[in-house]
Amino acid sequence: MPLWWWLVDSLLFVVVLLVLLVVGLLVRGRLLARSGGAFDMSVTRGADARAQGWMHGLAVYGETELRWFRTFSLSWRPRYRFTRGDVQVDGRREPVGDEVHAIHPGHLIVGTKHSSGVQQFAMSPNALTGLLSWLESSPPGQRVNNVL
Known part of the structure; x- marks a missing residue:
């Protein structure tokens, strides 16, 4: 041959x-x-306004946690798990500079504190409203850590 x-x-x-x-x-x-309750959400471990480090993914609501899966991965296991009482949301802002091209169009950036090291979420305004509602609707006796 x-x-x-x-x-x-x-x-x-x-x-x-x-x-x-x-x-x-x-x-x-x-x-x-x-599986229901899924939305596009990008995450970064950096706290500054830079395009580098943003990862696109899909967030899926669970009963007590938000599971985040990378878009370009074949893994069925979530990369990050955000437990309802352990996520603290702090402020929102529009993307600036090169961030505009690093995340989905129309998404807002939200500062967050979590033990995983993720410091910012990027999501649509409707998804942010849903996330804040989900965080606030925790069962009685659980702490809620969202500040906006």
């Missing part, structure tokens, strides 16, 4: 793998979103 056949076969194999990867990402995202 000539060398160029091996190259064509190898290229075809790589293309098939890439298509399977994209299909896997799409199926995973759809199945996570079907």
